[in-house]
Amino acid sequence: MPDPKQQSGVVDDPANIPPPSLGPPSTGNLVSDSFRSAGHIGQVPCARNSLLAGIASGVGIGFIRGMSAHPVVAGSWGMFTWAVISLTSFHFCTKRLEDQRQLTRLAIEKLPKQLRLKKEDDKESSSG
Structure with missing residues (x-):
């Protein structure tokens, strides 16, 4: 019989909340997993x-650099800029999300204590 607390959305322990699914399950083959995951980016x-x-x-840096340099050099600058900005932006975004999740966990942990004290x-x- 299912637990009625689970159906109502109440979770006693925030550590029991599963992480969100980030794509298809792994098959163990790196190449096929990479191509399958790219479709779920x-x-x-x-x-x-x-x-x-x-x-x-x-594109912006590559275009600006392309006005004064060879197209291959401009392409290299563009690719380098793309990689650095994408990785940096991804890092800061995931850090912000993790901080928000931590605050949510703390709020969930404190809520039952506050309700008991109020009662x-x-x-x-x-x-x-």
Whole structure:
């Protein structure tokens, strides 16, 4: 029989909350897993925005550099900029998400204590 607490959305221990699915399950083959995961890149938190920021920056720097240098050099600058901006943006976004998850865990852990204290205060004020 299912637990009624689980159906109502109440979770006693935040550590028991499973992480979100980030794509298809692994088959063990690196090449096929990479191609299958590429189709699900939109499900990875922060990936889309990070890649778009990197693409925009890389195109911009590549175009500016291309005005004064050989196209191969400009392409190298663009690719380097894309990689650095995408990775940096992804890192900061995932860090921000992890900080938000930590605050949510703390709030979930403190909520039952606050409710117990409020119930005890209500009992004391009604009996006194």
